[in-house]
Amino acid sequence: MTVVVIQPSAGNAASRRRWADTLGQEVQFIGPEREGRLSEEQRQQLLELHPSGRARFWGASSFQNSKMARVHFGDVVLFTGQKKVCGIGEVGVLFDNAAFADTLWTPDKDGSWNNVYSLLSFQPTEIPYEEIWALPGFNEGDNFMGLRILDDGKTKAVLQGLGITPSTSLQQDLAREEEVARALVQGTQVVDLENVRTTRAGYQVHERQVLVHRAEALLVREYVNSLEGCETGRLRTPVGITDIHVTGPDGTEIIEAKRGSDHRYVRDALGQLLDYVVHSPEPADRISGLFPEKPAEVSIALLHRYGVDCLYRQGPGSFQRLPAPLETREHMAKVWTGG
Known part of the structure; x- marks a missing residue:
């Protein structure tokens, strides 16, 4: 199941610089500067999802290892700071690689941002915290300090309440449509929805769009x-x-x-x-x-x-x-x- 991650990312000058470098623009990961820092598996996974050799990235320090272990492909990330949700994205390829991270962001006192993840899709937004506070389960005045993984109830509230439709959900809808149509044409049984799966390779560049209905x-x-x-x-x-x-x-x-x-x-x-x-x-x-x-x-x-x-x-x-x-x-x- 998709989870929502609250990721502080624009609250101070250092975070805003990292934002400008790797969220505000795509980063070349194929080439002499970074490619050699990737394992072959990491390189292949990135190219599978980002065949252009470019992607947006974010990361978390080793202090967040246990939380990042709960984050997976397709999860939704709210990038927060300055009392608003500044951007919404979906997790693409996630891996632990301090050497690669150091080519993206200068380590700080807590070390490298070794928990690196690419963004399958990303959309800048201007959503004030008040809209989240108004959702059931949230408290007024919560400034969302620190990385946070929302539980199922709050995840559903955020996705519905902020009008977020992940591109992974759209892809699953397309897969379901194709499966039902195929069964009707061929006279076979419709496969259970749980068995209709999409792989990373099934995503095309023009389909990677997280929809945020404002x-x-x-x-x-x-x-x-x-x-x-x-x-x-x-x-x-x-x-x-x-x-x-x-x-x-x-x-x-x-x-x-x-x-x-x-x-x-x-x-x-x-x-x-x-x-x-x-x-x-x-x-x-x-x-x-x-x-x-x-x-x-x-x-x-x-x-x-x-x-x-x-x-x-x-x-x-x-x-x-x-x-x-x-x-x-x-x-x-x-x-x-x-x-």
């Missing part, structure tokens, strides 16, 4: 800032984490935000809301979809048919609510609660 997070932030007299947060349910949970004078509300207003986004929001509300640990008085612009009438009608309100952005800091008919919402509330 539009929804920004829409949520703007909507929350527009509310007055309400408490907001995110609610953990057995099937996922809500985008917004509001408690105010009109009761409680679960809101799902989408980065688009096309019918497919409306349908996705509806499905998630109906799933969240029946699994919510506390009853909701209202459920709503939040969109960046007004959806089409047919999409609004779909929401209203299930007692779901439609919220959409009219302009900076301004939102409009199109409420579902009261009679429909009251009827559907019985379905939500099993009453």
Whole structure:
């Protein structure tokens, strides 16, 4: 299973220099300067994943050996510093090699950054810590000091809550698609999902993209800032984490935000809301979809048919609510609660 690693990397001048040298740009690992420091196995693994002979790298000191032993190919790394997540990447090839590390980064008082790993994919970001603090299981004021390996619950919260889709997940989806199609065409049985595996060699350069959906997070932030007299947060349910949970004078509300207003986004929001509300640990008085612009009438009608309100952005800091008919919402509330 994928784990999320919190990796401080931009908190001081020395870290920022290392960032500029090996995260801000790809580094040539084939050539006279570095190739001779690699074992043949390490060289082959790197070329298998990075056939250009170039890659982004990061590392951890021997003090972190036990933690780095829990990190594997495809794990997601949040590179942090200056009260934000500055970048998100996926672990590629990981190996212990102080001699190679010393060609990338000058050793400090703790020694070499010998636990080296390449980045399968990398995306610079500007995500404030507040977005992580708002997720279930995290504490406000946590500045994420030191390398940290998140447990399963927090890993799921971060991946869902920050809208992160690893490229390894996309590759697995493609493998699953191919397996099902092959079985249907050939009249054979579909192989269990657990047996559909992808190898490092299956990754092509143009497919190595970790997706970080920021539009929804920004829409949520703007909507929350527009509310007055309400408490907001995110609610953990057995099937996922809500985008917004509001408690105010009109009761409680679960809101799902989408980065688009096309019918497919409306349908996705509806499905998630109906799933969240029946699994919510506390009853909701209202459920709503939040969109960046007004959806089409047919999409609004779909929401209203299930007692779901439609919220959409009219302009900076301004939102409009199109409420579902009261009679429909009251009827559907019985379905939500099993009453």
